[in-house]
Amino acid sequence: MPVYNAPIRDMQFLMHEMLNASSLNQYKKFEDVDVDFMDAVLEESGKFATNVLTPLNVVGDHEGCTRNADGSVTVPTGFTEAFKQMSENGWTALGHDPEYGGQGLPGIMAIATGEMQSSANMAFAMYPGLTNGAIKAIEIGGSEAQKKTFLPKMISCEWTGTMNLTEPHCGTDLGMLKTKAVLNPDGSYKITGQKIFISAGEHDMSGNIIHLVLARIEGAPDGVKGISLFIVPKFKLDADGNPGEKNGVSCGSIEEKMGIHGNCTCVMNYDDAEGYLIGAENKGLKVMFVMMNRARLDVGMQGLAQSEVAYQNAVAYATDRLQGRSLTGVKNESGPADPIIVHPDVRRMLMETKAFNEGSRALIMWATLLEDMEGVHADEKFREKADDYLGLLTPVIKGYMTDKAMQTTIDCQQIFGGHGFIEEWGMSQFVRDTRIALIYEGANGVQALDLVGRKLARNGGRALMTLSKEIDDFIAEHSGNEKTAEFTTGLKDAKDKLQEATMWIMQNGMTNPDNAGAGSVDYMHMMGLTTLAYMWAKMAITAQVAIDGGSNEEFYPNKIKTGRYFVLRMLPMMDSHLAKIKTGAEPLMALEAAAF
Numbered sequence: 001m002p003v004y005n006a007p008i009r010d011m012q013f014l015m016h017e018m019l020n021a022s023s024l025n026q027y028k029k030f031e032d033v034d035v036d037f038m039d040a041v042l043e044e045s046g047k048f049a050t051n052v053l054t055p056l057n058v059v060g061d062h063e064g065c066t067r068n069a070d071g072s073v074t075v076p077t078g079f080t081e082a083f084k085q086m087s088e089n090g091w092t093a094l095g096h097d098p099e100y101g102g103q104g105l106p107g108i109m110a111i112a113t114g115e116m117q118s119s120a121n122m123a124f125a126m127y128p129g130l131t132n133g134a135i136k137a138i139e140i141g142g143s144e145a146q147k148k149t150f151l152p153k154m155i156s157c158e159w160t161g162t163m164n165l166t167e168p169h170c171g172t173d174l175g176m177l178k179t180k181a182v183l184n185p186d187g188s189y190k191i192t193g194q195k196i197f198i199s200a201g202e203h204d205m206s207g208n209i210i211h212l213v214l215a216r217i218e219g220a221p222d223g224v225k226g227i228s229l230f231i232v233p234k235f236k237l238d239a240d241g242n243p244g245e246k247n248g249v250s251c252g253s254i255e256e257k258m259g260i261h262g263n264c265t266c267v268m269n270y271d272d273a274e275g276y277l278i279g280a281e282n283k284g285l286k287v288m289f290v291m292m293n294r295a296r297l298d299v300g301m302q303g304l305a306q307s308e309v310a311y312q313n314a315v316a317y318a319t320d321r322l323q324g325r326s327l328t329g330v331k332n333e334s335g336p337a338d339p340i341i342v343h344p345d346v347r348r349m350l351m352e353t354k355a356f357n358e359g360s361r362a363l364i365m366w367a368t369l370l371e372d373m374e375g376v377h378a379d380e381k382f383r384e385k386a387d388d389y390l391g392l393l394t395p396v397i398k399g400y401m402t403d404k405a406m407q408t409t410i411d412c413q414q415i416f417g418g419h420g421f422i423e424e425w426g427m428s429q430f431v432r433d434t435r436i437a438l439i440y441e442g443a444n445g446v447q448a449l450d451l452v453g454r455k456l457a458r459n460g461g462r463a464l465m466t467l468s469k470e471i472d473d474f475i476a477e478h479s480g481n482e483k484t485a486e487f488t489t490g491l492k493d494a495k496d497k498l499q500e501a502t503m504w505i506m507q508n509g510m511t512n513p514d515n516a517g518a519g520s521v522d523y524m525h526m527m528g529l530t531t532l533a534y535m536w537a538k539m540a541i542t543a544q545v546a547i548d549g550g551s552n553e554e555f556y557p558n559k560i561k562t563g564r565y566f567v568l569r570m571l572p573m574m575d576s577h578l579a580k581i582k583t584g585a586e587p588l589m590a591l592e593a594a595a596f
Contacts, residue, residue: 041113060261111364119305229285247273300402306437309430311350314350314415544556
């Protein structure tokens with residue numbers, strides 16, 4: 001059976017040494033957060049992920065969810081008990097507002113524990129994950145009465161939540177949606193329509209399911225301008241706010257999926273279901289997109305999480321599996337063969353994954369800390385910068401990180417050879433579960449278009465210009481350090497190539513928009529490589545400071561060795577991406593559609 005151990009030491013390095021996240025306790029909102037407290041949370045979260053969730057991962061994959069004759073859904077064996085334990089121990093409440101029962105901890109703590117849960121059992125972690133998204137939407141757009149009614153029980157996960165966007169005929173183009181809302185005399189609405197791909201749409205682990213549904217009110221404008229957002233509970237609430245009569249919402253079927261079998265992804269039917277408008281009429285998409293942008297950071301984290309657990313199992317296998325002899329001489333003299341970890345190509349796949357995982361973890365923690373700081377920092381210019389960076393980084397974290405995680409997870413499966421193709425080793429599940437992260441919350445091609453089409457030009461390109469100056473200042477500050485010169489030199493080269501790609505797209509995308517579209521994915525990957533180069537430079541310098549300070553912990557030189565692999569073996573991909581961008585749209589669009 002696959003194993004998982006939370007990478008707590010790496011998380012501690014990032015939080016305490018590179019990011020100094022405990023400095024958040026200077027703000028009243030986070031005044032109780034210190035290093036010891038953060039470490040205690042990480043340790044306990046790691047135990048829950050390893051001991052409770054990991055053993056259920058294979059169970060969920062094999063059993064899946066079952067739709068019963070009455071339309072109810074039964075989750076895999078052990079999920080309900082684990083879900084109850086998670087709720088009772090407060091893991092669902094970490095980053096939420098204390099006014100509604102949350103613990104008020106920084107988001108950087110929630111993203112770390114979320115990574116652990118997703119590595120241990122991605123399908124299970126989606127139940128509270130989707131609930132967090134619904135909570136965010138109600139926090140953003142809901143009335144005070146709606147917040148008081150729904151948030152406390154959703155934060156505790158006594159009730160769970162969903163997001164209902166996609167319909168059989170429309171996914172990315174939400175302007176085509178047909179689900180309708182009819183106003184009732186009491187101010188509620190009758191919601192009628194069908195939604196598909198609804199994760200956690202029906203299950204038996206909570207007392208109510210709070211569906212957030214996009215629909216069009218009668219007479220609303222066509223397209224995205226006429227979309228509203230509604231709360232539609234599985235059970236209507238009685239006078240005391242408790243679940244009562246069954247609402248007109250049901251699970252029509254469970255989707256047969258490639259992966260995440262332990263999560264009940266449903267076709268949801270709404271038949272005159274009672275719903276309650278969130279915010280203003282025809283403004284629902286704005287609320288939903290704010291929530292989805294936050295969810296996209298979580299999806300990037302899911303890619304990292306699957307890559308991490310796949311890596312841990314690949315390392316264990318490569319260390320134990322005997323096959324062939326080292327090219328440089330026998331390494332296992334007492335055995336019939338050497339462990340495969342001695343072979344350069346196995347090392348390549350392991351190093352590629354390790355360098356990606358550690359760089360990505362740094363990037364997503366940095367972004368999440370910026371989000372935390374945006375909410376408490378007194379300086380308006382800092383808050384502006386944090387918002388700019390989050391807008392720029394969100395499609396990169398979602399798109400680049402999940403694209404790359406798919407590759408690294410497959411690489412880890414490849415290390416197992418034929419055993420990786422056999423279900424009992426568990427590597428197939430990691431590959432299958434990772435695949436959805438490239439698709440949902442906005443397919444990665446759409447993320448790339450959003451990056452080049454919207455985020456780069458936002459506020460006159462202020463976000464990228466600010467980030468580029470920050471990188472330049474960082475390089476100048478550390479340019480005299482010969483011990484880490486490879487990292488700052490690599491970072492400068494990456495930033496210069498990204499700037500060259502940016503100028504090409506700006507100049508050529510205006511004359512032919514297809515030029516921007518054709519280069520968008522390559523550009524997103526260039527942005528991903530550049531931001532990871534920035535993170536690796538920060539990590540290397542932080543590690544070198546510890547070494548120079550007298551630390552003899554192997555963690556620090558190993559961190560630098562891993563970073564050197566990134567700089568020397570992964571950053572050169574910048575040249576390939578830049579060359580492809582400069583070919584423009586012509587090679588992609590030359591063939592007539594009929595010729596395909």
